[in-house]
Amino acid sequence: MIDLEIPRRLHALREQARLVADNVLRPISRKYDTLEHTYPKELDFLAALLDGIDDGGGGASAKKLSRDKDQPGDKDEPGDKDEPGDKDEPGEKRTRNGANLAAVLGMIELARGDVGLALTIPRQGLGNAALAAVGTAEQKAAFGDHWIAMAITEPGAGSDSAAIRATARLEGDEWVLGGEKIFVTCGERASAVVVWASLDLSLGRAAIKAFLVPKGTPGMTVVRLDHKLGIRASDTATIVLDGCRIPKANILGSADIDTKKAFAGVMKTFDNTRPVVAAMALGVASAALERTRAILRESGVTSEATSAELERLEAELEAARLLTLKAAWMADNGIPNSTEASMAKAKAARVGNELTLRCVELVGPRAYDEGELLEKWARDSKILDLFEGTQQIQMLVVARSLLGKTSAELR
DSSP: OOOOSOOGGGHHHHHHHHHHIIIIIHHHHHHHHHSTTOOOTTHHHHHHHHHTSOOSSOSOGGGGGSOOOOOTTOOOOTTOOOOTTOOOOTTOOOOOOOHHHHHHHHHHHHHHHOHHHHHTSTTOOHHHHHHHHHOOHHHHHHHTTSOEEEEOOBTTBSSOGGGOOOEEEEETTEEEEEEEEEEEETTTTOSEEEEEEESOGGGGGGGEEEEEEETTOTTEEEEEEOOOSSOTTSOEEEEEEEEEEEEGGGEESOOOOOTTTTTHHHHHHHHHHHHHHHHHHHHHHHHHHHHHHHHHHHHTOOOHHHHHHHHHHHHHHHHHHHHHHHHHHHHHTTOOOHHHHHHHHHHHHHHHHHHHHHHHHHHOGGGGSTTOSHHHHHHHHHHTTTTTSOHHHHHHHHHHHHHTOOTTTOO
């Protein structure tokens, strides 16, 4: 039975993440928005703090802000030791609120501070999530302390991952990678990159695999950093691979090509990370709504129309929040959540962008001032509707699931 009430053991996580957002991220938010491509040195202390917290998983900074310990009354997996006062109803199936829910709750709070800064906390990249999702024990031991970016998008392959043209061929005990990757978040700062490449271009998605490439590997070069509308504290790189050789063991998952399973292994990452992107949208939208209410109160604006509009936005935000918590809860409980993860990402990202822009409109000229973060939050929110699958792609994923169609049947 699903339970979306926030467990008591995660209350401290939310509070700590909010303290980080208010006292570490917001004070330097405008500074690093202006100093695009400059690494925020202030995050080194935060990264060291996170590294010192044992979370048992890795790859999601938000969940590292609190140790994952049960408290009396928490619900968890069958067989876990009960604490005093932890009672089950007859026939009740125990439920787990674990690392995915923790990551979502923490990210909501961190994104209230600054989305770009939350994205650039060392050793918390999307590639870290891929390693956690499908990496072997040996790979996790070797790369567990790395900051790992993810390189998927190419000049001719964005939403359609089947169009990937980067290649990987096995020569002896090494993979040789070639191709170009664009829009790689933290591509310059990361110490390793997960690269998606094809073993056989003629086989489409089925031949796409993910490879761990350490920074400094000959043949992998960062050729450009992009200037962006938002999340400017996070570097976005173009990477070229030319005869890039890595050990045979650096493939994530199996090298076997199964045309029936396509590339389900590498796509599994998104089932965990799309709810986290949704959480970013919830955080920046919450920040904008809180600030708008405060400004309007200070200005004495209390019309019925404005109040009604704020309530509408609040309702949309709550609907997105519940979808996101459900997707994370399903992941924690081992329930397939691809559809729900796409629903959450689509809804939260759309609401986040609409809400932040509407807040700018409601506040008026003051929102455009550099002294206000409202205009920055509006800029930051747009990327959340684009990366890790655009709004249109999420709707396609949901439609295929609901209609029982394949990607070939519904494009």
